Amino acid sequence: MTVAADIPTAGPEDQPRSGNRAWKKLKANKSAYVGFLLVVFFVSIAILAPVLPIADPTATDWGAIRNGPSAAHWLGTDELGRDILSRMIWGAQASLLAGVVSVLIAVSIGVPFGLISGYFGGWIDQIISRATDALLATPFLILAIALAAFLGPSLTNAMIAIGLSAMPIFIRLTRGEVLAVKMEDYVEGAHAIGLSTPMLLMRYILPNVFAPILVQATLTIATAIIAEASLSFLGLGQQPPAPSWGSMLNVAKNFMTQAPWMAMWPGIAIFLVVLGFNLLGDGLRDALDPRET
Amino acid sequence: MLSFIARRLVIAIPTIFLVSVFVFFLQKLLPGDPALVLAGEERDPETLAFIREKYHLNEPILLQYFYWVSGMLRGDFGISLRTNQPVLELIGEKLPVTIQLAVMAMMIAMIIGIPAGILSAVKKGTAVDYAANFVALSGLSIPNFWLGIMLIMLVSVHLGWLPASGYESPFVDPIRSLETMIMPAFVLGTALAATLMRHTRSAMLGVLRADYVRTARAKGLREKVVVLKHAFRNALLPIVTLSALLFGELLAGAVLTEQIFTIPGFGKLIVDAVFTRDYAVVQGVVMCTAVGFILMNLVADALYFLLNPRMRTAL
C-alpha cells in the first residue's frame, strides 16, 4: 500500500505518444514481459475453462478420493475425488475475477471521490480525507474480514469486501495527483476560458491521473487476489462446490499429511499469477515514468 | 515543529472518531445474534433475555454507541462476551505477543531486505540486480498463509526441527520463545523484506547519483567505503521512516500468520472475535490498532520532518 507514494505523474506533453512508447518500453523490459505472459496465460485458461477438454470440476468420484497425480488426473484428486486440474482451471476464473472485479469496485468508487476531494478542496476534502484516513487506519485484511463476515460468505461478497477495503488507496492517490495537476498552467488556463468543472475534470485532470491509477490498479489486483485467497481460506470467500484457489487451500490444510498435492497446486498458482501482476505493474510503472526517458 | 505535531494531532481526532463510528456500526450490522452464541447449546429463553438486557442488545443503536464510547473514555473497553475477561486486559495480554512477532519479522526483513537492496542498486542492471528483484517480488507474491502451512509441514512435521505452533514469553523461556516465533516471523518477514529491498534500492540509486558520492569516488575512496559510508548512511533516512510505516502492515499480516501458527496474539484475537461475534473485543482491538497506526504515522512524519532539513524548509 505504501507503494502508492512513489508513483510518478505523466506530464501532459507526454500524452499523445506515451501509449505507444510505453508499450515499446514495456516489451523491452524482460521481467515485465514475463509478468505480462504470466497474466495472459492465466487469463486465457480462465476464459477458456468452459471449452477446455477437462473434467467437470464438481463431478465427484468416491472411488478416487485423494489420489495422487496420475495419468487420469494429472494433478491428483481432492477430498471428494474431483479432478484437481479442472478445479484449478475453474478456480483461476474465480481468483482472477475476484482480483479484477474488486479493483474495479475500488477504482470506480475511489477515483471519483479522489477527484472531488482534490479538485474542490475545502470541507468536502476534509470530510473525504478524514474518512479515508480512518479506513486506512484499519488494517486492510481485518477490514475485509469484518466486511465479508457482515455480507455473508460468498465470492461476490468477498469481492465487495476487498474492493471497499482497497478503495481508500485510490482516493488518496487520485487526490494527490489532482492536487499536483491542478497547479499546472494549462489547467488554470482551461479554467480561465470558462470550461465547466465536469469538463475540466474529464478532459484535463482524469487523463493525467490515469497512468498512476493504472499502475496502482495492476499492483492492487495482485493484493486483491491474495486477499480473496485469504478470505476463502478463512471460509469467507468462494463457497463449495464451486472452486477457488483459496477455498481449495482451506480444505487442503486438513489433509496436509495424507494429500500434500492438494495444497501445493493452488499455492503455486496463486504465487505465479500474483507474481505476474507484480512484474507487470512494476514494468508499467517504469514504462509510464517520464523521468527515466 | 510543535505546531506541526499539534496540527497533526488535531487532524487525528476526527479520524479516530470516524474509526469508532465505522467499527461500531459495522459490528452492529454483522448478521448473527451474539445472545444466541452466548446462551450456549441449550439457548434457554430466560438466559437469552437476560443477556440481551445485560449487554444492552435491545436498546437503540445510538444509545449503544454512546455506552461504548463513554466507557472507552473512562478506560473501560467492556468485557469479552466469550471469556468474561476485560477487553483491556486481553489487549494487554495479546499486544506484546504480536509486537514480539512484528519486531522479529522486521529484523528478519531488514537482514534480508537492506543488503539485497544495496547490492542490487550497486549492481544496477546486472544479473544480480534482476535476481534480487525477482526474489523480492517472489516474497511479495507468495501468500503468507500458504508459506506458513508449507513450512509447518516441512520443518515441523517432516524434519521435526521446530515446534509447529504455540507461544512462550521470552521472559520465561527465551530459547523456546525463539523456537516458536522464528518460523512465523520469517513468514511475515518475507513480504516485508521485499518491500524494504525495493525501497532501499531506489533510495540508494538516488543517493549514488548525488554529487557528494561522486566526489567521494573522485577522491579515490574504495567502492565499499563509498557505498556503505557515504551512500547508505544517507539512504537510511527514508528506509527508517518506511519501517515505521510498515509496522501497521505487519499488524495486518499477523492476522493470518497467527491463525496458522496458533499464536495467541492480536490477529488471532480479532479473527476469533469476529467469528464468535464477540463485539466488545472486535471493537476494542480495531480501535487500538487504528490509534496505533495513526500514532505510528505521526511518529514517522515527525521523524522525517526532524531529520530532513529540506522538508523543514518546504513546510
Added chain:
Amino acid sequence: MRKSLLAALFLGATSMITPAMAADLRIGLQEDPDVLDPDQSRTFVGRIVYASLCDKLVDITPDLEIIPQLATGWSWSDDGLTLTMDLRDDVTFHDGTAFDAEAVKANIDRSQNLPESRRKSEVKNIQSVEVTGPHQVQFKLKGPDATLLAQFADRSGMMLSPTAAAAAGVDLGAKPICSGPFKFVERIAQDRIVLEKFADYWNAGAINFDKVTFLPIPDTTVRLANLRSGDLDMLERLAATDAASVKGDGSLQYEEAVSLGYQGITINVGNGDRANNPIGQDAKIREAFSLSLDRDAINQVVFEGAFAPGNQPYPPTSPWYDKDHPVPARDVEKAKALLKEAGFDSLDVEVQVANNPVQTQLMQVVQSMAGEAGFNVELKSMEFASLLSDQSAGNYQASQIGWSGRVDPDGNIHQFVTCEGGINDSKYCNPEIDALLDEARTSTDLEIRKEKYDAARDILNADMPLIYLYHVTWIWALSDKLEGFKPYPDGMIRLENVKFK
C-alpha cells in the same frame, strides 16, 4: 540489561529441564474454552477442562451408569419428589473450605439464581434443597424427574467453593475454585490453561500428574504435529481422516468412543413463512430425502469409516436406540417414487451449513447423493453464528446442525421436538409427542421410559422433522508413554489412574 538476559537464559534452561523431572501432562484441545465457571459456561470443550478441575455430585461409567463421586449414595422417595443424597465427608475445596451439605445447597442456589447462569433450565425442577445433616441433603422436586441425576453428572452437579463463589460472584471464571483433582493456576486466553495437582484431593492416590496444561490448537494437522514432536502428550478430537496414520504410528496410541450426540439436518416444518415449501410441509418428501442418502458411504467418504451412521438421536449402540427403526439402506428408486407421489420429479431444497471444511464436505456428499433422487440441493454456507440465528428465527428451509449429546436420553430429544422446546427450531409440534416425552422424563422406571421413547420414535420417524445422519466418534491420540486412559462416550478426559509409564 545483560544481567536480566542472563537470568532469563538461566530460567529458560531450568524450565527446559523440568518436564523431564516432574510429571507434567500437556493436552491439546480443539478450541479455546469459554468462561471457566460451570454455572456460566456453555462449550463442550470447557467441560473437558472441568473434568480435571471440578468434581461433580455423581459421575458416569463408560456404560453411562451413574456412580458416586462427591455423593456416596442416594435414594428416591416413593412419589419421586424427593432425592436424598449422602455426601463424602473428606472433601475440601481448593481454597480450604470444607465441602458439606450447605455447600451443595449454595451451589444449587447459584445455578438457579445467578442472573448469568446457563444452568437454569437444568435445575428448574428443583423446588428446594434441604440440609438434613452435615453431609446429607434432600432435593425437593416440583415433579418427578428422571433426568436430574444425569444433570448432576455434568455442569449442574459441579461443586464450587461457596466462599469463593460468594466473594467472586459473576467473576468466578477468572479463578474457578472447585474440589477436583487439580486446581487452577493460570489461563491465557487462546493459549493455555494451567492446572496443578491439588494435594488435599480426596482421591489423591489415583492422580499421577503434578501439572496439567491444556493448549487450544484448532488446526487438526498442527495439533497432531505437536503430539508427534512431543510438545503434547495427548490430544482430543483427532480428525477422523488422521485415524489411520495414528493407528499405524508405533509411538502413538489411539482411543475412541462413539459420542452421545448426533449430526443431522433439521427441517423447518413450522417456523415461520419459510416452512411453507414442499419439504417443510410434506413428510413423504423428507422421507424421500432421507432414503436418497447412503449413510454408510457418507461415513466412509468423509470420515474414513470412523464415525457411526445413524437415524435416531441416539447411536445404534445405545440402549435407548429403537431397533424397530434400523438405519435405512439407500433406496434411490423408492425416494424417486415418494417424490413423484408428492407431485414432483425434481425439487429445489436449500440447506444451510456451517462454513467449516468438514461440514461442507459432508453436505457436498449429501448434495450429490440427493441429486440422484431428484433433489437439487443448494448449499448455503454460513458462519456458525449467522447459521444459528437464522435457524432460530426460522429463516431457513433446512439446516445441517448437530448436538453434542447428554447422558440422559431426554437431553437429546425433548427440547428439540416438543411444542415449547427451547431448541425446537424446526417448530415441529405434536401433542402426542409432548405427552409421550413428558411421561418419559418423569418416570424412573427404565422400561417404561424406553417404551415411551419407542412410541415417540414411531411417530417421529413418520413425521421426520429432523433427518439424523451420523454420530461423531470421539477420537483421542496419546503418546505411548501414557497408560491407563479410558475413553468415555461423553468425550471427557478423566485423569484418574492415567500416568506416565
